Amino acid sequence: MNAADVALICKALGDSNRLQIVEMLSTGEKCACKMIDKFEITQPTLSHHMKILRECELVDVRKEGKWMHYSLNCETLSAFRDYINKLACDESRKGGCGC
Amino acid sequence: MNAADVALICKALGDSNRLQIVEMLSTGEKCACKMIDKFEITQPTLSHHMKILRECELVDVRKEGKWMHYSLNCETLSAFRDYINKLACDESRKGGCGC
DNA sequence: TTTATATATTGACGTTTAGCTATATGTATT
DNA sequence: AATACATATAGCTAAACGTCAATATATAAA
Numbered sequence: 001m002n003a004a005d006v007a008l009i010c011k012a013l014g015d016s017n018r019l020q021i022v023e024m025l026s027t028g029e030k031c032a033c034k035m036i037d038k039f040e041i042t043q044p045t046l047s048h049h050m051k052i053l054r055e056c057e058l059v060d061v062r063k064e065g066k067w068m069h070y071s072l073n074c075e076t077l078s079a080f081r082d083y084i085n086k087l088a089c090d091e092s093r094k095g096g097c098g099c
Numbered sequence: 100m101n102a103a104d105v106a107l108i109c110k111a112l113g114d115s116n117r118l119q120i121v122e123m124l125s126t127g128e129k130c131a132c133k134m135i136d137k138f139e140i141t142q143p144t145l146s147h148h149m150k151i152l153r154e155c156e157l158v159d160v161r162k163e164g165k166w167m168h169y170s171l172n173c174e175t176l177s178a179f180r181d182y183i184n185k186l187a188c189d190e191s192r193k194g195g196c197g198c
Numbered sequence: 199t200t201t202a203t204a205t206a207t208t209g210a211c212g213t214t215t216a217g218c219t220a221t222a223t224g225t226a227t228t
Numbered sequence: 229a230a231t232a233c234a235t236a237t238a239g240c241t242a243a244a245c246g247t248c249a250a251t252a253t254a255t256a257a258a
Binding site: 003004012014016023077085086088090 | 121
C-alpha cells in the first residue's frame, strides 16, 4: 500500500459519519437498511458515504436480493494498520538540550 | 482519544502533502526551512499544513531563534494507532453461506 | 538601527465535499 | 402487470479546503 492509497483511506475516515460507519462495521457485517437508523442522514447520503468507503477498498459489499450488506475489507484494513504502525516516533531525536 | 479526535487526525492525514510531512517527521525532528525544499508548495502553504497538523496535536513545535522545529507528538500518534488497531475485522462474520 | 532571513497571517481564487430533494434502477410481492 | 421496497444516481447548494501572492511579525546580523 502506497502513500496515495493511505491518504485516500484517511480522507475517507476523516468524516465523522464515515468513521462511525467503519466502527459499526467493525462489529460485523451490516445491512444498509439497519445502518441508516443509526445516523441522522438521508438514504442518499448514506449511499454516498458507502461509495467512498468502497472506492478506497476499506469496505466490501454483498448483494442479497434487494439488500446490500457491507463489511470491512480485512486486507485493506490490515495494510492500512501496518502503514500507520510503521510511523515511528522517536522522542529522543528532538533537538535542543532541554536541560 | 474519542472518535472526533480520530476523525480530525484522519482528515489531517487525508492530504497527500501532509501525510508526506508526517512520514518525513517520522525520521526525526525537522526544521521548516529544510522541509520546504522537499515539497512543491510555497512557504505559506507549508505553514498552513503545519498549523493543521499542530491543531490535531499530531505534531509539536519547538522554536529556536527564528527557526521552527517540528516533530511528531508521540502520545497522540500512539493513541491514534491504538484506535486504528482496535478496528476489528472478522471475515467469518460475513453472512451468506458462500459454499 | 537598518537589513536580511524564517515563519505566520491575510485575503482571494478555484475545487472539492457533505448534504439535500427528486428521480431512476433493481428486486420481491401481490 | 402493478405495487412496494431498498438502494443508487443526478443535480443542486453552501461550506470547507488547498493553494497562492502580498504582507506582517519576529529574530539575527551588519
